[in-house]
Amino acid sequence: MSEFDGIKGFDGWSKKLEELLVAAAKASQTAGHAERFEQSRRLREFIRESHPTTPDIEALDEIAKKAAIGLLEQSIDDRLKSMAERDAELAQLAKQFGDAASSAKATAASIRLERAKKALVAINDGILKMKELRELLKTGSDQDLAKALDKAIEVSQSARRLIESR
Amino acid sequence: MRSRSAWISCVVFVAALVQGCGTLPDTGSFADASVQLRSALASSGTAVAGELDRAKQEQRARTLRELWARVNTAADAMVAYSESVGGIVSAGKAGGESVRQVADAGAKLADAAKIVLGPSIPGAVQLLAEAYSKIAEARAARALDEALQNMQPAVGRVSELVALQLDDLHGILVASSELVDIEIEKPYSKEISYLSQLRQQRRALYETGPLTAAIGQQLQQLDAAERTILAKLEPMQKDRSAAQERLKNARALIATARQGVMDWSAAHYQLLGAVRAGRTVEPRALLQTITELRDLLKRAREL
Numbered sequence: 262m263s264e265f266d267g268i269k270g271f272d273g274w275s276k277k278l279e280e281l282l283v284a285a286a287k288a289s290q291t292a293g294h295a296e297r298f299e300q301s302r303r304l305r306e307f308i309r310e311s312h313p314t315t316p317d318i319e320a321l322d323e324i325a326k327k328a329a330i331g332l333l334e335q336s337i338d339d340r341l342k343s344m345a346e347r348d349a350e351l352a353q354l355a356k357q358f359g360d361a362a363s364s365a366k367a368t369a370a371s372i373r374l375e376r377a378k379k380a381l382v383a384i385n386d387g388i389l390k391m392k393e394l395r396e397l398l399k400t401g402s403d404q405d406l407a408k409a410l411d412k413a414i415e416v417s418q419s420a421r422r423l424i425e426s427r
Numbered sequence: 428m429r430s431r432s433a434w435i436s437c438v439v440f441v442a443a444l445v446q447g448c449g450t451l452p453d454t455g456s457f458a459d460a461s462v463q464l465r466s467a468l469a470s471s472g473t474a475v476a477g478e479l480d481r482a483k484q485e486q487r488a489r490t491l492r493e494l495w496a497r498v499n500t501a502a503d504a505m506v507a508y509s510e511s512v513g514g515i516v517s518a519g520k521a522g523g524e525s526v527r528q529v530a531d532a533g534a535k536l537a538d539a540a541k542i543v544l545g546p547s548i549p550g551a552v553q554l555l556a557e558a559y560s561k562i563a564e565a566r567a568a569r570a571l572d573e574a575l576q577n578m579q580p581a582v583g584r585v586s587e588l589v590a591l592q593l594d595d596l597h598g599i600l601v602a603s604s605e606l607v608d609i610e611i612e613k614p615y616s617k618e619i620s621y622l623s624q625l626r627q628q629r630r631a632l633y634e635t636g637p638l639t640a641a642i643g644q645q646l647q648q649l650d651a652a653e654r655t656i657l658a659k660l661e662p663m664q665k666d667r668s669a670a671q672e673r674l675k676n677a678r679a680l681i682a683t684a685r686q687g688v689m690d691w692s693a694a695h696y697q698l699l700g701a702v703r704a705g706r707t708v709e710p711r712a713l714l715q716t717i718t719e720l721r722d723l724l725k726r727a728r729e730l
Contacts, residue, residue, distance in 0.1 A: 266627070294598055301605065312624045314617050322616065330609060333602045337479075337487055340595040340602075344494045347588050351497050354585045358504035361578050365511035368570045372518035374525045385535050 264303075265310035271318060274311045278321050281307055285328050289335055297332045304329035383419050451520060451568055452701040454513045457694050460713050461509035463720045464691055465502035467684040470724055471593065472498065474677040475600045481670075482606035491599065498592050501585060505691075512574060512698075519567020568702055575699040586692035593685045600681065604674045611666045615659070622656045625649050680723045687716045 268277055281304055288300040304325045311318050311325075370376070394409045472495030479488035518525070612619060629649050632642055690713040 266630075294602075298602070298605070305605075305609065308616065309619050310623050310627075312620050314620050319616075322620075326609065330606065333606050334484070334487075336602045337484070337599050340598045341487065341490050341494065344491075344592055344595050347591060348494060348497050351501050351585070351588055351592075354581055354588070355497075355501040355504040357581050358501070358508040358578070358585070361574060361581075362504065362507040362511040365508070365515055365570070365574050368574070369511070369514040369518035369567075372515070372525070372566050372570070374528070378525075378528055381535075 263306070263310065265306065268310075271315075271321075274307075274318055274321055278307060278325055281325065282328055285332055289332060294336050294339070297336050301329040301332040304332075386419075451516045451564060451571065452698055452706075454509070454516050454698065456714055456717070457691075457698060458506075458509040458513045460687065460691055460694065460717050461502075461506045463717045463724075464684065464687045465499070465506050466724055467680060467687060467720045468502045468589070468593075469499050471596060471677070471681050471684050474673070474680065475596050475603065478600060478603040478607060478673065478677070482603045482610060484603065484606065491596075495592075495596075498589060501589065505585065508578065512571065515567050515571050515574065519564045519571075572699070572702045575695065575702065579696065579699060582692050582695045586688045589688045590685050593681050593688070597678065597681045600674070600677050604670060607670050608667065611663055611670065615663045618656050618659050622653065622660070625653050625656065676723070680720075683716060683719050683723055687713075687720055690716045 265277065268274055281300070285300045285304060288296045291297075307325045308322045308329075311322055390409070390412050393412075394406075397406050397409045472491070476488045476491045476495065479485075479491060629646065632645060632649075635642065694713040
């Protein structure tokens, strides 16, 4: 037994649609998604059951379809709005997780004694460059000497930065 | 020489003191779950936005994609955090190796500076490596405890928020599937209405009373007409079956992702407990959810 059994003619279907539209309007004003969904389902059932397929009945079907779609769209819009309301807090949390990841990476590097390793490598590089410089002082041209000095200064500075950084 | 051995003794003493200060749990499944969760969240958003496109709701699909990008960013940060937590554990477990690497760098430096190292150095390095492996483990356990404790409220909150986003995503999925169904039915409205009339007529005939020959003949005519209409509706039924399959898979994916977020949060809490109690942790619920997510993601990609 369906709520559409026994309905006949344009007047009968028109009256039924009016009843459904009142219920749909009420549902659209309430916040309940389930109720809107239920009214949308009834309107779709109306479209399937209404007959005969004359232009005036088709016009009623079109109204029912628009109302059914409207209820579903309203439901989607409300959901999108709720999602947007959480957007800023999610962004803030994402940043907090990013910061925690950076901090944990730094801790891991410190446990791995990375600064000490890097400092030793940088000082080692500095000594090697200084040795090159010493060789150039004996034999090289002015241009080579300038280049070697730049490199030596560069590695000394990077070693200093490493040692001074926390 | 005396001062060097005194220093080494001191390190060994400190290492003995810190031994037992903390145990490092295996964080591998936690990090793995984060990666699977990120894929599941991204696929869930893509599936629902695709359904909105099919429902000819392109503007709403765009809005959803924009909003879901934030969930994906949060998931990326959750993965980075999980991996960095794993980084602390692996650093803590590789303390001896770290000392050896520093010693290697030191040896190269001594070589470059033409400093001759004494024969006792390799033995001292070995001793230091053993001592530092304990210190590194204790440092890592303490750092892990601190990191997990500091982030526990954020983990709880992000899980709550992502679960709420998934609830809304599910609602959008159901509504958009209904809109897709309206689109699928659109070209067949006359046939659907006619089929409905035929079925009403059949019900009316059954209710008239005993089955006479005339009624039997009318029923046969109705059956024949219904078969004709159903044949015309076959393409619609095919589209509808495909849409229902998509809906079923997307619902399962969203539900499992939601469960995954909750399990992820619980696993984080379990990790904290494991570090403090000095025991290992095996987040079974999380591992089970990861397996389910893998299957669902595979299915979602095949559709």
